Amino acid sequence: MTTQAFLCRDCLAIGKIANSIDRCPTCGSPRVLRHPELLKLSVAHIDCDAFYASVEKRDNPELAGKPVIIGGGTRGVVATCCYIARQSGIRSAMPMFQARKLCPNATIIKPNMAKYVGISRQIRAMMDTLTPLVEPLSIDEAFLDLSGTEAVHRAPPVLVLARLARDIQNVLGITVSVGLSHNKFLAKIASDLDKPRGFAVIGQAETLDFLAPKPISLIYGVGKVLTETLRRDGFVTIGQLQQHPDEDLMRRYGETGARLARLARGQDVRRISSTREEKSVSSETTFNHDLSTFEPLSTELLRLCERLSERLKAKKLTADTVTLKLKSTGFRLRTRARHLMIPTQLANILYETGQQLLAREIDGTAYRLIGIGVSGVHNALQGDPSDLLEPAIARKAAAERAMDHVRGRFGRDAVVRGKLYRPKTEPTGPGPTDETEGKAR
Ligand code: DCP
Ligand code: MG
Numbered sequence: 001m002t003t004q005a006f007l008c009r010d011c012l013a014i015g016k017i018a019n020s021i022d023r024c025p026t027c028g029s030p031r032v033l034r035h036p037e038l039l040k041l042s043v044a045h046i047d048c049d050a051f052y053a054s055v056e057k058r059d060n061p062e063l064a065g066k067p068v069i070i071g072g073g074t075r076g077v078v079a080t081c082c083y084i085a086r087q088s089g090i091r092s093a094m095p096m097f098q099a100r101k102l103c104p105n106a107t108i109i110k111p112n113m114a115k116y117v118g119i120s121r122q123i124r125a126m127m128d129t130l131t132p133l134v135e136p137l138s139i140d141e142a143f144l145d146l147s148g149t150e151a152v153h154r155a156p157p158v159l160v161l162a163r164l165a166r167d168i169q170n171v172l173g174i175t176v177s178v179g180l181s182h183n184k185f186l187a188k189i190a191s192d193l194d195k196p197r198g199f200a201v202i203g204q205a206e207t208l209d210f211l212a213p214k215p216i217s218l219i220y221g222v223g224k225v226l227t228e229t230l231r232r233d234g235f236v237t238i239g240q241l242q243q244h245p246d247e248d249l250m251r252r253y254g255e256t257g258a259r260l261a262r263l264a265r266g267q268d269v270r271r272i273s274s275t276r277e278e279k280s281v282s283s284e285t286t287f288n289h290d291l292s293t294f295e296p297l298s299t300e301l302l303r304l305c306e307r308l309s310e311r312l313k314a315k316k317l318t319a320d321t322v323t324l325k326l327k328s329t330g331f332r333l334r335t336r337a338r339h340l341m342i343p344t345q346l347a348n349i350l351y352e353t354g355q356q357l358l359a360r361e362i363d364g365t366a367y368r369l370i371g372i373g374v375s376g377v378h379n380a381l382q383g384d385p386s387d388l389l390e391p392a393i394a395r396k397a398a399a400e401r402a403m404d405h406v407r408g409r410f411g412r413d414a415v416v417r418g419k420l421y422r423p424k425t426e427p428t429g430p431g432p433t434d435e436t437e438g439k440a441r
Contacts, residue, residue, distance in 0.1 A: 005038040009162050009199055014155075033158065037203035042147040042157040043272065045179040045187035046164070048123070048140035049196035052116055053082040056109050058173040067106040071096050079111050083196055116140075122172055130160055133272045135378075138339075141191075143184055145272040162199065169197075182207075185268035189218060207266035212239030219263045221342050226256070238264045256394055273379045281319070282436050283308045284371025290329050292366040294359065299419055301354050302347075304372045306420075309347035312374070313404065318343035319374030322350055324357040327369035334361060343378055348396045350374070373436075 006017040008024035009031040017025065017034060024032050048054065052070040057063045067085035071078040078094045088103035099106070120139045127134045130153070133145035146157035153160050161178050169175050177198035179190025186202045193200035202210055211218075216238055217227045233252070235241055241249065241264035249257035262268070283304040291297050301324075312319065320343040326334045336357040344350065354372050403415050 004034045004036060006032055006034040007038060007158055007162055008032050012159060012162055014159055033199055035201045035203055038158050038201060039156045041180050041182055043181055043183055043187045044144045044161050045191040046142055046176050047191045049175045049177055050080055050082045051140035052080050052111055054174040055116060055119055057082060063107055067103050069099055069106045069108045070111050072108055072110050119172060123168060126164060126167060132274060134274050135272045143272045183268040184270050185220060185263060186266055208242060211266055212242060214238045279377040280373055280375040281308060281311060282371055282373025284325060284369060286369045290366040290368050292364060294362045297358060297370055298355055300370050301358060301372060302351050302419055305350040305354060306347045308372055309345060309350055312345035316379060317377050318345045320376035321374060322353040323373045324354050325371035326361055326367050329366045329368050346397055346400050348400055
């Protein structure tokens with residue numbers, strides 16, 4: 001009789017179980033996890049189920065069993081919807097009018113961000129009691145590294161995680177899904193496999209076979225453009241990348257190819273780094289004369305992005321949220337933020353994002369100050385900058401790093417972007433530049 005390690009997600013019984021038995025021998029529940037590597041794996045990703053919608057359903061029992069959409073507000077799109085509403089085809093980011101058409105009887109609720117942030121913090125606090133290595137990715141998800149915690153908890157990571165999922169449900173009234181594996185890439189994929197209220201495991205032994213039939217777009221950072229390039233070259237599944245010689249992938253796609261080859265095999269060396277202090281870094285400048293048009297504001301923005309990027313690079317940091325700050329002549333403050341899919345330290349990306357945010361604020365208002373800041377700061381892994389995954393970004397990154405190299409050798413003014421070039425005698429210029437670093441919010 002062959003046996004396997006098992007864990008019951010209801011009564012939390014743990015032990016060995018015969019392969020032929022599919023219910024918990026203690027409580028009879030079918031929610032049994034079984035896997036040969038169940039007691040060895042320690043990297044987890046946890047993601048709340050239909051987060052905003054779950055919170056609203058928790059707070060209004062009349063909504064139980066009914067379709068609920070969270071959205072509207074200023075953006076006019078769906079933020080999320082519950083799993084019942086998803087059966088009608090509604091998805092995040094869909095225009096509200098389309099969602100209403102798909103499910104006319106859905107209850108629509110405007111997002112209450114303060115409430116969701118509060119619950120997110122409570123979940124985080126529960127995670128922090130289990131390991132110092134908690135890395136939040138967004139408001140409703142985080143990586144946890146539970147390696148080496150078995151002695152403290154007197155329980156293997158899988159049991160600690162099942163307890164956590166149960167406690168979050170009992171204490172906070174919302175459900176989460178857990179992915180357990182041997183690295184971040186696979187743990188994140190796993191948490192999505194069994195949603196909602198899921199728990200999925202991807203072991204070392206099945207990594208290659210698990211990934212082989214999956215589409216290449218499952219690899220983080222592979223966006224529409226790269227997917228299309230690879231499809232044209234005959235690569236559709238991850239298995240096709242596995243079968244292809246690494247050297248040829250590198251010859252065709254450079255650094256991106258090397259990275260694709262590694263991830264296709266499920267190799268990911270990124271560590272889980274806790275950003276316990278939600279750090280923010282920013283640069284801002286006050287003008288000698290107020291500015292109201294795009295071009296001069298954009299020129300100042302570029303200068304600030306270069307300084308900010310320089311500081312991030314020096315400290316080996318990347319960040320995933322960019323915030324533009326503007327202060328009007330009447331001292332009214334505007335801040336506009338955008339989340340990036342791939343964390344960055346590049347001036348080019350900061351500038352592109354900042355410009356998009358700036359363009360919407362050009363409405364005749366005269367500004368006396370512009371600032372650009374980042375938060376969601378992570379340690380950049382040496383030799384593994386995530387900007388190398390998407391070729392369009394990789395090209396900009398390569399150009400920027402070449403420029404940094406020249407500046408490193410010959411000084412900051414050795415290369416000056418055309419937009420920032422000013423003859424030395426020109427009298428006007430910006431006022432003082434402030435650089436700050438601290439806790440976000
Ligand atoms: N969100 C948003 N706009 C989007 C995507 C998400 O405002 N385009 C918000 C609402 C979500 C929350 O972020 O509740 C978390 O995002 P997820 O992608 O994790 O989505 P959900 O938690 O809602 O659903 P799932 O069960 O698929 O994780
Ligand atoms: Mg979620």
